[in-house]
Structure formats: C-alpha cells, structure tokens
Amino acid sequence: MEHKTYHTIIFDLGAVLVDWNPRYLYKKIFTDEKEMEHFLANVCTSDWNEEQDGGRRLQEATDLLVAQHPTFETQIRAFYGRWPEMLNGALEGTVEIFRQLNESGKYKIYALTNWSDETFPIAMEIYPFFKWFDGILVSGTEKMRKPHAAFYQLLLDRFSIDAKHAIFIDDNLRNVKAAEDFGIESIHFTSPEALETVLKEKQIL
Secondary structure (H helix, E strand, O other): OOOOOOOEEEEOOEOOOEEEOHHHHHHHHOOOHHHHHHHHHHOOOHHHHHHHHOOOOHHHHHHHHHHHOHHHHHHHHHHHHOHHHHEEEEOHHHHHHHHHHHHHOOOEEEEEEOOOOOOHHHHHHHOHHHHHOOEEEEHHHHOOOOOOHHHHHHHHHHHOOOHHHEEEEEOOHHHHHHHHHHOOEEEEOOOHHHHHHHHHHOOOO
16 A cells, blocks of 8 residues: 655644643642532633633733622633743653654744733743754734634645645644644554654554
8 A cells, every 4th residue: 555645743832742731730729629620611711721822812811801700800810920830841752753753854934823922932942852843833923823724724825735645643632623624644643652653654653
C-alpha cells in the first residue's frame, strides 16, 4: 500500500505540548474538590474561557463574572491574576516527537491554538520550543477560534498550506472532527505514546 506524503504538521498546544489545567491553580484555592469542580463547571467555565480565546479582554471577562457571582470574586480574579499557576510544564513526550519532526527537516510545522492573546506571550517566554514552529496562529490575536471553519481556512491561507498533504493533532475531539470536515486529516491526541505510534504507522516519524 502506498503511503500518503505529508508536507505539513499542525499541532494544537494546550494539553498536547503544554500541560495547562485550571485545577493546578484551584486545588490551592479550594479545600473541597467538589466545590472546586462546581466552580469550574458553573462560574469560570470552559465556555467563558473560550470567549477570551476568541479575543474578549481579560478585564472585561473577569468583571462580567464578578458581577454575576460576587461571592466568588476572589476565586474569579485568581483565574487570570494567577494564570501561570495553571501551567504544569511541557508534555515532554510530545516535545520530543516535535523535536524529531523538526530536526528531520522534512516538514513545515505550525501551531493552531485557542489561546488568549493576553496570556500567550507568557507561555512564549516559558516554553522555548514554541520558537521551533514555522508559524503560530493564536485565536485571541485573530479573533476567531477552533472549531470554526474560518480559523482553519486562515491557517491554510496564511502559511500557504496544501490541506491534502497536512495532518493536524489536537486533544479536543470537537476540533479534530471540525478539521476533518474541513478536509484536513487529523489525529485525536490522547498521549505522546499513542501519537508516536500513529505517526510511525503513517511513516511520518
């Protein structure tokens, strides 16, 4: 069987190359895990956070929630006030895969990330391997985000990517399905080990 040729690898960042989780912060703030989970499910929700990924200002987002949930003001303000505490280092196994792909010289490698443009510069300082990418598209800067088709189209246009020879890696199944619907072959990331297996099967690694 003839293997498809790949020219472009596209990585998501959070939970693929970077271990980001608000629980790393909120486990320090809440003594009761059930209270913490209730807070993250009902106050500082993922839907709320995604609005910042789409370009909403952090101050505006914080003030909005404080007005809605004044009893949680301290906890809400911690979300961005102590945001770096949500980072728990790099996912070293994936970084090693990225290094091998990068050093092979065979591929253009890009990042497509849902990330606030106000917090992304902090991560750029912390993670030197972000500089290995040939280009990074940050949702907060572009005011659009995954899983919207326009964001995938912008990636292809900005970096002159041929979708037929590209593969996209993301931990969020919603984003994977959206990319596939758009015509970009995708891998649902579950672990560095599983990713390595798939990339070897496709003769990418």
